[in-house]
Amino acid sequence: MKSAPFKKKGRVCAVALFIIVFWGSPLCVSGTERKVDPLGGYKWWKRVGEAAAESALGSFGKMGLRPRKGDLVVMTNAGYAEVDGRSTQAVLDGLASVTGSSRGRHTLVEVHSAPWAPLWCAVYDRSSGWNVYLELDPSRAAAGKETPVPGLFRPAVMERIDSEHVLAHPSSWDLKIKNKVFGGNEFRILTIANAVAAGAPTAAVRAVEFHDHYCPGVASGILMAEYLKTHFPPGEGGYFVHAVKPWCKEDALLVLLNATPGKRAYAVDYPTKEDEAGRLPEAAEAATIVYRRQKDGGGWEGRVLAFSWAETPCPKTGSALMDKLCADLWYLKQMEHPERYVKVLKDFRLPDGVSPRDWAGPGVDPLKMLGLMQTGKSEK
Numbered sequence: 001m002k003s004a005p006f007k008k009k010g011r012v013c014a015v016a017l018f019i020i021v022f023w024g025s026p027l028c029v030s031g032t033e034r035k036v037d038p039l040g041g042y043k044w045w046k047r048v049g050e051a052a053a054e055s056a057l058g059s060f061g062k063m064g065l066r067p068r069k070g071d072l073v074v075m076t077n078a079g080y081a082e083v084d085g086r087s088t089q090a091v092l093d094g095l096a097s098v099t100g101s102s103r104g105r106h107t108l109v110e111v112h113s114a115p116w117a118p119l120w121c122a123v124y125d126r127s128s129g130w131n132v133y134l135e136l137d138p139s140r141a142a143a144g145k146e147t148p149v150p151g152l153f154r155p156a157v158m159e160r161i162d163s164e165h166v167l168a169h170p171s172s173w174d175l176k177i178k179n180k181v182f183g184g185n186e187f188r189i190l191t192i193a194n195a196v197a198a199g200a201p202t203a204a205v206r207a208v209e210f211h212d213h214y215c216p217g218v219a220s221g222i223l224m225a226e227y228l229k230t231h232f233p234p235g236e237g238g239y240f241v242h243a244v245k246p247w248c249k250e251d252a253l254l255v256l257l258n259a260t261p262g263k264r265a266y267a268v269d270y271p272t273k274e275d276e277a278g279r280l281p282e283a284a285e286a287a288t289i290v291y292r293r294q295k296d297g298g299g300w301e302g303r304v305l306a307f308s309w310a311e312t313p314c315p316k317t318g319s320a321l322m323d324k325l326c327a328d329l330w331y332l333k334q335m336e337h338p339e340r341y342v343k344v345l346k347d348f349r350l351p352d353g354v355s356p357r358d359w360a361g362p363g364v365d366p367l368k369m370l371g372l373m374q375t376g377k378s379e380k
């Protein structure tokens, strides 16, 4: 009888040991010794963010630059990137506290990445056009948990990235991209920094953060979302979106309409060239079908949309970065005129009792259901 409490205590200890060994803990308590695991703690990661921001400000100082806090745009994948399986979310607070960057002013930009991507941050001074890039050295972060915070970063890289300068030096920037001066994040940093500096609206910033860069393709999705809000307002329960020609626009629509596959409100087809060739001429440019529920418990109505790419005034330089950056900034000025680019190919109603999901199942081609495929040809 007396051994029962001991056994129970032993089980508790075993469970505690298991939790510490397999999940890790920022605090390991052993008798009177209290050892702090710096990689696990909020304070430590916040300090990493502060150190990165201080290092960036130091780099500006060496160039004789004293940027105003309000002019700094901070971009980072902190929170998405993990180090040794640990969250880097607190880096955001460290960066914000030193630079004064904020979510509300679009000056703290959280760029989507995979958890295994290296942790990076970029601090852009929009008044001078200079940017400082910092990337965590994963070998140092993994090798020494006690490594002093500044030693965790690779040497800072400083480049002028304002669009005026970049567009005037295409060959130089093509080489910099080839050499991955910003660790392979050159395109995303250049396009996002310049979009924010040009006054990108909140919807654009949200879409670009999720897409992880700003390109004409995601601009088309932002315009499509803007078009829908005004010209095809959501019914009760929002939209059901069916991409029949997917591209970067999908990421904007997912974020801006909150229509997602997880909520059973987003479908995507990946048509082959032959599938597209089988579409009737009036549906050749079909990109997205958007559905909404009619009021008062009515059925579903749908609209087939296309996107008309504009002839921008941008010169064709042959450099993908230059051409896209120029087009990005041009489309940013078009955000209030989505109807100029979003075209309606067809309006229709689904038969009673039929939902958009019924037209998104395996083997069902909504364009064929709409009579928009040549006889005998179908995407699916």
Ligand SMILES: [Zn+2]
Residues within 6 Å of the ligand: 211, 213, 214, 215, 217, 218, 248
């Ligand atoms: Zn894209």
